[in-house]
Amino acid sequence: MTQAQAVTETRSVIVEREIPHPPAKIWRALTQPHLIAEWLMKNDFQPVVGRSFKLSADWGSVDCEVKTVEAEKTLSYTWAAYGLESVVTWTLTPTGTGTRLRMEQEGFRTDQEQAYQGAKHGWQQFFAQLEQVLVRAD
Template identity: 80%
Template sequence: MTTTSTEIRSVVVEREIPYPPEKIWRALTQPQLIEEWLMKNDFKPVVGHGFSLRADWGAVDCQVQAIEPNKTLSYTWAAYGLESVVTWTLTPTDAGTRLRMEQSGFRSDQQQAFQGAKHGWQQFFGKLEQVLARVD
């Protein structure tokens, strides 16, 4: 019996962060800040720009898909057979910003990548909040 599951799953992390969208945006789009909380990179906030994220374990190939300053950033995230899209959404709130990250595109046979992303993004968010607390 063969199953033809085309279930595509997403990892979503959402946090209320006590800083304005503009400040969080800088941490999401400035290469030196991205390096502090995510990975080494050659990111440019330009639609169509191809960039890579590099870590000890390897690299992720990315391409900027959409960009709306202080609101939305989306890029492809391809590594080890995973073809996914990471989308950041920034929504101003009374207390700061609701930051939402969705990584979509995990197939049902990519359980390890899915679990790894669920764990990894929690850590990245923690580092991002540390960076935000430190920069002006």
């Protein structure tokens, strides 16, 4: 394998959950800044393709740009922090009892093991917090 190949090889973190809420309710939690702040981070998000936004936490911030907005179906944005250049894609699929919510964060290089492991752990926590927000939100 050449060095160029090693650099371009990337991994993804995928979390998929069946959530007992309709897509419209989950979509609001993914796209409304005050709700995003409750489960993810403080932000200035707007669901507008091409719009840059920032996610902020006590450990630092993430620079993002909206890539895809398909209401109640798909949302994706870039996620750049501490040398990580990745894309987060949310997919909502209606089911008989609610919604299958899938999140994929792609773009972890093989030399970014700490970021990869951190994301694997972090997204589990974010999902748990998201589910709490959905229980409370109307």
